[in-house]
Amino acid sequence: MPRTERFWLVHPSPVVSMSTSTQTHQQTDPASNQLGNSSDCSPLGPMTNLLEQDVGEGLSEKQSTEEVLAGVELAPAQSLWTTEASGSVQLRIDELCPGQPLTIYQMFTNSVQKYGKLTALATKRGNEWEKVTFSEYFHLSRMAAKSFLKLGLERFHGVAVLGFNSAEWFIAATGTVFAGGIIAGIYTTNSPDACLYVANDLRANVIVVENQEQLYKILQVRDKLLHLKAIVQYSGSLKEKLPNLYSWEEFMALGLEISDQELDEVISNQKANQCCVIIYTSGTTGPPKGVMLSHDNITWTTHHGIRVGGVQPAEIRQESLVSYLPLNHIAGQMFDLWAGIQFGEQVFFAQPDALKGSLVDTLREVNPTAHLGVPRVWEKIMEKIKEGISQCGYMKRKLVTWAMSVSLEENQRLTKDEEKSFLFNLADSLVLQKLRAEVGLSNCEKFFSGAAPIGSETLQFFLGLNIRLYEIYGMSECSGPNFFSGPKVYRFSSCGKVVPGCRYKLVNMDADGIGEVCFWGRNVFMGFLNLEQKTKEALDEDGWLHSGDLGKVDEDGFIYITGRIKELIITAGGENVPPLPIEDAVKQQLPIISNAMLIGDKMKFLSMLLTLKCTINPETAEPTDSLSLEAVEYCQRLGSQATKVSDIIGGKDKLVYQSIKEGIALVNSKANSNAQRIQKWTILGKDFSIVGGELGPTMKLRRPVVLQKYHSEIESFYRV
Incomplete structure (x- = not known):
């Protein structure tokens, strides 16, 4: 089968070292007006004009490669990549927004x-x-x-x-x-x-x-x-x-x-095209790889x-x-x-125990204007706010519920240019501002989420607080962001639009328009240190970085990430099942669930591992046997008296098990096909954690580790 590619924003992209080399791509899509627009293309130039314009609109000024490189000395380079620490690379100078190459100094x-x-x-x-x-x-x-x-x-x-x-x-x-x-x-x-x-x-x-x-x-x-x-x-x-x-x-x-x-x-x-930073991957499926970043990778990406x-x-x-x-x-x-x-x-530097609980205290003290969190951090903030709300009196809880529902509806309904209603402004000033202040975000205007997919439940909760979480999508190999959301580039559950000056394409697209996301730009890394074969696997012969992520793009250029190719479950019947949407649906339907991991690669049907929300030991960061306040309240609404994980697992608490069974049945009723229905599930005795190895340092789920650690539980699903 020939490889199917859909090009978005691809045009001639010269690469340079000491001099301009030949172009590597032909323009195949006239949609280049989706690129960011700014007359300021140099990292040294003023940025005041960005306040008045939408960064997702087309660039107004071009510079030739000769203009960009005037007075700039680069190290000789024959290739876009290298695996040697002392090596140098050709820069992917782009005529739409080149930016003069700079060193960090x-x-x-x-x-x-x-x-x-x-x-x-x-x-x-x-x-x-x-x-x-x-x-x-x-x-x-x-x-x-x-x-x-x-x-x-x-x-x-x-x-x-x-x-x-x-x-x-x-x-x-x-x-x-x-x-x-x-x-x-x-x-x-x-x-x-x-x-x-x-x-x-x-x-x-x-x-x-x-x-x-x-x-x-x-x-x-x-x-x-x-x-x-x-x-x-x-x-x-x-x-x-x-x-x-x-x-x-x-x-x-x-x-x-x-x-x-x-x-x-x-x-x-x-020289700007030499290595200065190495980011080591977490090594989930093998030894960590050293992602080599040049001075230009850093200085160009931070600016643009x-x-x-x-x-x-x-x-x-x-x-x-x-x-x-x-x-x-x-x-x-x-x-x-x-x-x-x-x-x-x-x-401002947080305390070393920030992720064990002290982060909110620092946020309250500093009141930052911008905050970046991985999804699990935003989830923890959400749980803390929910816990605070649950401890309020009846009338106060009703008031908070009303205010958050008004905010959610207004934020989902309005476009960016519309004014918000008197009712919303009343709810925000009376209630929501105080809630944001409780977690140190009263002065914050830019809220970012990155490093892993974030659930729609979390996104909706924060919209209810009048907080838009701007999702960022990229990877270490593209110096961080390749797609970015922001105040003027936002759509619910999207990771925004491509960074101005960068390119992307989707390859091997299916009938739903979902394909592998590939990157091209000044942000693309130099190569993996000492790993030539791995570098060649990541960069194709034309220099495109293959992310391994699956995504689709809407008619306005907003990207939606649907999962990773390696995580894609292919059942014994040949059905391709992306796990993330199903896992997210289960967690949204069942607020007692902390983590849900779909199983079923090469199997006849899908199954799922579940963990319950619990408290965390502040000293060791390990999950305890005690249910979180939200989980206890969930049990109480069912008529259950459970307060510990051990009170529930193994079918001990029939009310909770029945509720989870009904919730999964509801998720199954919305499945696209019978092959995407969850047939079996079990509740594990302990939540996933960094200490346990199931979560990486940025709290991303390490699926291979979970598969190995809970091999016997998974095997029991498929015994004849």
């Missing part, structure tokens, strides 16, 4: 000139926020760069950071890049052996750890770290003095022995990608945000670290 220098006196970083120590201006941040980054050079950091070798978000994490990252190294984060949940793999793959000369706990992991494998020269601990006092182990203060002082001239020479040799979400440069209004998502993940790093520099944002 150039981007930071430009920001310091504009935002030098503004606060950049804020850290809570005791009861006070310690703040650092952009000028101080830049100076500290140069000092850290000198210290890395003093420790022997080699060009294109790595610095790995193992710890929670902090000013030191940011300074270590920028300092590494200034010094000509490559920065990479390691998940704080990684085992010593997993840390070893990343550090050796990165050829890490220095590892920066947060505390004694993380230090101990590195010390366990220190003898196997082939390139390691030093370890730096940035929080807490050193328990013992070991060779080449430094406190943060000792480390920063080392830079005094390196001259500005020596550092400036290193910086001057950096993040701005679609309505993020404003500090000349207009200084944005504030709380940093808590793992910085070794592309979402947290791009949104907090690099975009923070690009737009002059004020970044």
